Amino acid sequence: MILPTVILPGYFARGTDYVALAEILKQKGIPGAIVPLRKRDWLPTLGGRSVVPILRLIHDTVQGVLQEYKGDRVNLLAHSAGGWIARIYLGDIPYTIHGDVTAQDGVWQGRDRVASLISLGTPHISQERWTKRNLDFVNDNYPGAFYSNLQYVCVAGKAVYGKQWESWLAYNSYKLTSGEGNTWGDGITPIAAAHLAGATNLTLEGVMHSPRSPGLWYGSPEAIANWVDYLA
Template identity: 25%
Template structure:
């Protein structure tokens, strides 16, 4: 089988004091599209959920998220089975002349991933109550791969797509120093996959993180650079800090400069193993890998969270929570519950 189903914690496991899931407060979310309707707050039968791993991640990275969904909220959850070595399969794209022209198509290069998703969806259907629907949660590249899956395999039994830190938009063309390291894959998704919607039949919810703001390598003295969001600050204080006119800007650090270059253009560590998508700008907010403006889609319900890190790898539920940390999940879980 190509799907991994995470069972509940064994009795008393959380009581051991070793693996308890903390729920510290985080800054309130910002809804970018306030006119979109909100799902009902009352929980009936939750959607059975399939988690799609991001580039370079493996299935085990989402164990905590799956346990939070199942044990905390009673949501049956399956994660597509992916190992880190699986991502080296993408190297097959190098043999395609379209790779070098920047017009690479997702298939057949990504067929292996789509097959893993199909297996996970099949497993999730067995857990789904009669008449129920499925939800897809795509982390990072798993979000646009979910869109590709729905386009290629259909979405008749899928009613919700939640993307977490997904680089949805292809990099802008014609900018010096900006190269599309997906070699055309996101162009294909943008042109050939159905646009995002927020309807009673199908909802797209795109969640972005505002963990750190990037900086130019050659900084503009008139720009306001803020290193990162302190979770101990209130949202109003953060807004004031960013918008004070004539105040002395915080000096960019080497860290923010490197983060900014990641936001500006895709950076690669061996054949898409690690990928951070681009928006063509360095001095923008993002989750440390994907810029906020690249993680939203026209037509979707777009949400941004302050202080949220991109990946489960390198995250900390208290000091550096990611999208799947318990304290962050509680902010978007209402969209997953019917």
């Protein structure tokens, strides 16, 4: 039986940006839903603040999909920052570092409802000061492919080499993420940051970061063919 897939958008992305990806999966016999994020849903998280509002939307979407398909688990397909936010959702340790929720009223401990986490271009590490607090919580408490009962698949793109004067955006994004700008990545996330120790780590040639990127991105049919079997 193929499990339904919940698609988690990247930072400041809208759920509607992933409709084409969801449709391709549906045509391949993989049902599911997109976490219905709007740009304004991200506003409370700006400046490295709590991602609890996003966790609540993930939780509600997962619960809805489980009820609709009468199952007990889903696969999570998370793009960009959605990948490390998903790792908080999976975790057992209360995410209370911002003081906005108590250990009793948070929404995490999702691992019993999830079979696989597939991350697409996720920066699983960061040197950027606003992001670092949240990511340190993730990596200190759930390093690598932490839960042995979960399948972790981390997909990186190899499309743009960061050079300070020739590819300024990529260079600076890679440097803020991994501390090294002269490296390969998808134009936003360097390969080294997109992979996790102990996971199934894939690198796709020519694949860019975003649905709005020119050319191929992780949700293009040619790229999907490299990771879709992990949803089966």
